[in-house]
Amino acid sequence: MQKIVLNQTWKGMLMEVKRSSRTKTAVSVVIPFVLLAVMIGYVFGPGSELIEFGVVLPEISIEKVEFVDSEIIATVRNTGPIAVDVVMADINDRIYPAAIEPDKHLERFESAIVRIPFEWNEGEPYAVGLTVDDGTRFEKQVDVAVPSIQPTAEMISYFALIGTYVGILPVLIGLLWFPFISKLSRSKYKFFLALTVGLLLFLGVSTAEEAIEISANNLSDIFNGILLVATVAVVSFLGLNYVGEKLRKRAGASKLAGPVAIALMIAIGIGLHNFGEGLAIGAAIVLGEAALGAFLIVGFALHNTTEGFAIAAPMARTKLMIGKLAAMGMIAGVPAIFGAWVGGFVYSPLAAVIFLAIGTGAIFQVIVSIMRWIQNEEGKLSNSSVLAGIAVGMIIMYITSILI
Amino acid sequence: MLSSGQKMVIVLAVVSLGFAGYLVFPAMYITAQEQPEVFVTHSGAVVQTTGDILDPVYTIQEVEFDPEKYLRDFDYGKVSQLEDGTTLREFTIIAEDDKIMEIAPGIFYNVWTFNGQVPGPTIRATEGDLVRIHFTNNGDKEHTIHFHGNHPAEMDGIFEIVGSNGGQFTYEFIAGPVGVHPYHCHVMPVEEHIGHGLYGVFIVDPKDGRQHADEMVMMLNGFDTDFDGENNLYAANTIPFYYQHHPIQVSTNELIRVYVVNMVGLDPINNFHLHGTLYKYYPTGTDMVPSEFTDMTTFSQSERGILEFEYEYTGRYMFHAHLTEFSEKGWSGVFYAKDSSQPNMEGYAYGS
Numbered sequence: 001m002q003k004i005v006l007n008q009t010w011k012g013m014l015m016e017v018k019r020s021s022r023t024k025t026a027v028s029v030v031i032p033f034v035l036l037a038v039m040i041g042y043v044f045g046p047g048s049e050l051i052e053f054g055v056v057l058p059e060i061s062i063e064k065v066e067f068v069d070s071e072i073i074a075t076v077r078n079t080g081p082i083a084v085d086v087v088m089a090d091i092n093d094r095i096y097p098a099a100i101e102p103d104k105h106l107e108r109f110e111s112a113i114v115r116i117p118f119e120w121n122e123g124e125p126y127a128v129g130l131t132v133d134d135g136t137r138f139e140k141q142v143d144v145a146v147p148s149i150q151p152t153a154e155m156i157s158y159f160a161l162i163g164t165y166v167g168i169l170p171v172l173i174g175l176l177w178f179p180f181i182s183k184l185s186r187s188k189y190k191f192f193l194a195l196t197v198g199l200l201l202f203l204g205v206s207t208a209e210e211a212i213e214i215s216a217n218n219l220s221d222i223f224n225g226i227l228l229v230a231t232v233a234v235v236s237f238l239g240l241n242y243v244g245e246k247l248r249k250r251a252g253a254s255k256l257a258g259p260v261a262i263a264l265m266i267a268i269g270i271g272l273h274n275f276g277e278g279l280a281i282g283a284a285i286v287l288g289e290a291a292l293g294a295f296l297i298v299g300f301a302l303h304n305t306t307e308g309f310a311i312a313a314p315m316a317r318t319k320l321m322i323g324k325l326a327a328m329g330m331i332a333g334v335p336a337i338f339g340a341w342v343g344g345f346v347y348s349p350l351a352a353v354i355f356l357a358i359g360t361g362a363i364f365q366v367i368v369s370i371m372r373w374i375q376n377e378e379g380k381l382s383n384s385s386v387l388a389g390i391a392v393g394m395i396i397m398y399i400t401s402i403l404i
Numbered sequence: 405m406l407s408s409g410q411k412m413v414i415v416l417a418v419v420s421l422g423f424a425g426y427l428v429f430p431a432m433y434i435t436a437q438e439q440p441e442v443f444v445t446h447s448g449a450v451v452q453t454t455g456d457i458l459d460p461v462y463t464i465q466e467v468e469f470d471p472e473k474y475l476r477d478f479d480y481g482k483v484s485q486l487e488d489g490t491t492l493r494e495f496t497i498i499a500e501d502d503k504i505m506e507i508a509p510g511i512f513y514n515v516w517t518f519n520g521q522v523p524g525p526t527i528r529a530t531e532g533d534l535v536r537i538h539f540t541n542n543g544d545k546e547h548t549i550h551f552h553g554n555h556p557a558e559m560d561g562i563f564e565i566v567g568s569n570g571g572q573f574t575y576e577f578i579a580g581p582v583g584v585h586p587y588h589c590h591v592m593p594v595e596e597h598i599g600h601g602l603y604g605v606f607i608v609d610p611k612d613g614r615q616h617a618d619e620m621v622m623m624l625n626g627f628d629t630d631f632d633g634e635n636n637l638y639a640a641n642t643i644p645f646y647y648q649h650h651p652i653q654v655s656t657n658e659l660i661r662v663y664v665v666n667m668v669g670l671d672p673i674n675n676f677h678l679h680g681t682l683y684k685y686y687p688t689g690t691d692m693v694p695s696e697f698t699d700m701t702t703f704s705q706s707e708r709g710i711l712e713f714e715y716e717y718t719g720r721y722m723f724h725a726h727l728t729e730f731s732e733k734g735w736s737g738v739f740y741a742k743d744s745s746q747p748n749m750e751g752y753a754y755g756s
Contacts, residue, residue, distance in 0.1 A: 087510025089458050094732035101455030117445040135511050135629025
């Protein structure tokens with residue numbers, strides 16, 4: 001009974017709100033917030049004795065370690081629930097005089113640079129430790145000390161070259177499949193379009209995996225790595241969906257618009273993914289993992305020709321538009337260069353995770369678009385050539401990923 | 405005009421970008437100090453910074469415990485004579501376990517103290533004296549004082565647990581044997597009670613005394629400030645690197661006698677190495693004949709001895725653990741030997 005009465009009261013209130021003016025609406029939005037703030041202030045605020053149990057432990061994370069001339073530089077962030085002072089620095093558990101900039105007091109989430117003068121040796125492992133005011137020591141292991149890469153013109157062009165090899169050229173090579181795809185029969189074409197979906201599914205999962213891996217290895221628990229990836233991926237998925245919808249509407253009724261818009265979205269999604277690849281290569285080179293770097297360059301280059309194919313496939317039923325195709329190749333490939341720069345010069349694990357999560361959302365958005373497009377163009381989805389295409393696409397990606 | 409949906413999208417985008425930007429690049433908001441500060445590295449390089457200096461090397465430390473004072477501070481107790489002519493030395497020792505002390509610049513640690521300090525006071529008596537310790541436990545935990553040396557079983561501080569918040573006990577025994585001994589709390593877990601600082605030095609002098617010398621006490625200790633089973637800091641007399649930044653002033657050609665006691669827990673051994681000269685080493689100080697003439701002595705937990713040496717040349721001489729890990733985590737210092745022939749120098753010339 002009470003429930004019903006309550007329900008009716010709510011309904012009545014809602015009706016009233018609807019009828020009232022905008023200011024009243026605004027007030028009705030604000031009131032619950034005010035009450036909530038008062039309650040939180042009362043329960044948790046100063047003078048409250050409700051929550052005075054347990055011990056609050058400080059936590060800091062050393063996010064990055066750089067080796068420069070006669071100095072080791074650590075980037076530290078307060079990832080704990082309380083403000084801390086960083087008071088001591090050590091290398092390999094030996095205390096050294098050091099400096100912290102801008103200052104030693106770190107509020108929550110605040111970060112600082114710790115400069116430790118130290119004659120380090122190239123190629124040797126080091127542990128960098130920082131102690132906070134309650135005596136707790138936090139450590140970051142570096143497997144190999146390598147001079148940190150400065151953004152000189154030489155290094156910038158070096159990374160640009162690598163980005164070109166990994167991103168642009170393979171994608172453009174992949175686009176050369178265009179004539180082949182355009183000559184295919186309808187069912188075979190469907191198969192190759194579905195193949196693209198398989199390729200993208202694989203890329204989406206691998207991008208998400210990489211984002212989660214980086215967050216697990218380099219980000220403090222406070223960032224809730226997996227949830228950060230999930231949130232950013234979903235937001236990027238929704239955002240790109242919105243943009244994609246606009247794009248399609250603006251393109252109007254033109255028959256061409258559909259395929260071109262989809263190819264463009266594929267290119268954008270792949271571009272974000274390639275940004276992640278560039279990031280990985282740049283970071284590997286910076287971290288001194290030359291073998292891994294070289295490995296990634298070859299691997300990604302082979303892998304990325306399939307991405308050119310993915311862009312070419314939806315446009316294959318339209319007439320050949322070389323300019324548009326090439327532009328899309330660039331959209332998909334050029335971000336690899338930016339990724340290599342970011343990864344090489346301003347590597348931040350948090351930024352990397354965010355970029356990769358955006359890429360994940362973008363790729364899944366593209367998958368949905370293609371599936372919708374196949375459905376519109378070809379009827380149903382559960383068609384044998386479509387299913388086979390998706391499966392073969394994933395298998396191809398898996399095999400190329402373990403072979404290299 | 406933008407639709408409300410579009411506005412929403414823009415607001416969302418701006419807010420999330422701003423938040424992400426703050427998280428990724430918060431260090432961008434650098435508030436540079438007007439005056440850059442300068443510090444000197446261990447290898448002598450001078451480094452400038454706009455921020456704060458960690459481990460200020462050549463500035464006066466403002467830590468609560470004064471190693472300078474502790475070094476040569478001997479507590480002989482309240483002295484009186486018994487009817488039979490025996491000297492009675494009475495001491496009052498109060499244990500506490502709630503003090504937070506700055507044991508290194510900026511590092512605050514919960515020390516458990518005898519008379520408010522770590523190490524506790526250096527208790528000194530002559531062999532044969534009656535030593536009476538009025539012990540009060542003002543801590544929240546049970547504590548005792550266990551003296552190394554000769555005494556009846558019920559004065560051993562093991563089974564006679566002294567209750568918290570005002571528990572009392574009087575330890576009474578004849579001082580002996582001659583030498584340097586530790587005293588410490590013996591309530592289990594002993595590692596914890598010692599690790600937090602409940603220990604001190606107990607010196608028993610021979611009846612006819614030792615040769616005049618510049619005497620000092622070095623308690624080798626360490627602190628596991630994050631309770632991970634490894635010491636974070638080591639020192640002679642609690643404060644890491646103290647005597648390195650504030651050299652111990654000594655005179656050339658004057659006998660220096662150092663009472664060294666090792667109370668470092670968690671690590672099985674510690675050691676002592678002296679630069680520029682060698683010392684006569686008397687293990688536990690119980691024998692008047694040195695066992696060694698050396699510059700390196702290894703100490704197991706609670707092992708101790710007396711070092712006697714003098715400097716011929718003026719200058720700065722390091723003394724430190726030759727376990728480099730310990731020395732580079734604070735257990736290192738410097739003797740600054742000055743010319744004893746200069747006027748205004750206190751002390752006694754050896755052999756004069």
